[in-house]
Amino acid sequence: MSPSDGDPARPARGRPRSFDREVALDQAMRVFWSKGYAGASLGDLTSAMGIASPSLYAAFGSKEGLYSEAIHRYVAVHEADFWGVMSAATARESVESLLRKAAEAFSTPDSPQGCMVLQTAMEAHELSPELGASLCDLRASNAQTLERRLLKGIEEGDVAPATDARAVADFYATIHKGLSVSAKGGASRQELDSVVTSAMAAWGPLTGG
C-alpha cells in the first residue's frame, strides 16, 4: 500500500494535494446518500468532488474505501445530535426527541432524504463481507442505544421496572426505519411528525403506565 492511501497526514515533501480532502469526502457522501453504493458511478463521484479518478484513488484507495469513509463520516456528523438527545431528562423525552430529530433530518431539502445508514440494507451483497457486516452492525446500533436509554430510565425511575426494554426499543427502532423509507419516498416533515406523535401514543401502554 502506498504511503498516501487514505492517509490524511500531510507528507513532508512532494506536490501538495490541490483539493480539500474533507470537502471532497462530504460531496462523495451526498452522492452515496442519494444514490446508494452501486447507483453512484465513479463519474458521479469525481464530478461532484471536483477531482479526477487518479486523485480519488490516491486519496481514498478504492470506491469501497471511499464509501466506507463516507458512511463513517455520516455517522460521526450525526451521532453528536444522537448523544445529545439520549441525555434528555427522561427516557420518553429521549425517544421522542430522537424520532422528531430524525423526522426533521430525513425530510430536510438541504440533504438527501432518509437515513444513509438504514438505506444500506439492500446493497450488502455488492460490498466486501467485512464492510457489509460493519453496516449491519451500524443498522442494529440504533435499537441497542434505545434499549440502553430505556434501561437507564428504569434505573432512574421514569420507566416502569416491568418494561420490556428490548421490545420497546425494537418498536421505536422500527418506526425509525419506517420514517426513513417514507422520507425517501417523498413524505413531508409534517407527515413524518404525525407518525411520531402516533408512535408516542404507544408509550404509556408499552411502559406499563
Added chain:
Amino acid sequence: MSPSDGDPARPARGRPRSFDREVALDQAMRVFWSKGYAGASLGDLTSAMGIASPSLYAAFGSKEGLYSEAIHRYVAVHEADFWGVMSAATARESVESLLRKAAEAFSTPDSPQGCMVLQTAMEAHELSPELGASLCDLRASNAQTLERRLLKGIEEGDVAPATDARAVADFYATIHKGLSVSAKGGASRQELDSVVTSAMAAWGPLTGG
C-alpha cells in the same frame, strides 16, 4: 414493437417457446426481489431463468419491462392475502392480521426477505419516470388501503368516530415499512412479531378507546 413483445398469447405459427413464461418470470422476480433492479445483472437473470438473453428480450422486451412485470406479478400474488385480511370483522383485526402476515412473509426463508415493493424506494432514479411513479404509487397504496379500512370501521362502529383515520393508517404503514427493513437486515419472525405486538398497543390510544 415486434408482435411477440411481452405478448403471452400463443402465436398461430412458428417455433414454440421452449420455456414456461410464468416460471421464468417467477425466477426473475426472486432475483430482483433479493438484489434490486440495478443489482440484478442480465447474467444473474438469464442464469436464474434458464434462458439466453435473446429469449429474454423476445419475451419481455427489456430489463425494465421484465422488472415491471416481476413487480406486478409480486403484487398480484400477494394482494389476494391482502384483501382477505382487509375483510376481517373489525378494523383492528384487519390491521393486526395484515402486520402479522407481513412479519411472516418478510422473514420466511422460502423467499427473499422484506417487501419487494417497499425496497424499490432507493432505485427510482435508475428507472424510467413512468415506472418510478408507478412504484411510488404502489408504495403509497398500503396506507390508502389501511385508511379505507379504518373509515369502514368508523362506519360500522368498531372504531371511534373521532379517530384520525389518515394518521392511524400512516402510523401502521410506517411500521410495515420498518418491518421490511428489519427483515432485510436479518430479523427473525419472532422479532418482527414482537414489534407488531408493541404497535398494536397503540391501537387503543390512537382510536380514542
Added chain:
DNA sequence: GCCAATCTGTATCGATTGGTACAGAATAGC
C-alpha cells in the same frame, strides 16, 4: 414438400464500469 413465421444459441455490439500507466507539474530538502 415447401414457405412463412417464430424461437434458440452463439457471438458480438457500443457504452459504461471500476481502476491505472504515464508524463508533466509542484513541492521540500540539500
Added chain:
DNA sequence: GCTATTCTGTACCAATCGATACAGATTGGC
C-alpha cells in the same frame, strides 16, 4: 539548481453492462 517525492490530468485498460445480428432449428399452413 538539483534531486527525490508526491500530486494532477490525459488517455487508456480489461471487464462488464444492457442489448442485438444472424444463422440454424422448429413449428403451422398450404
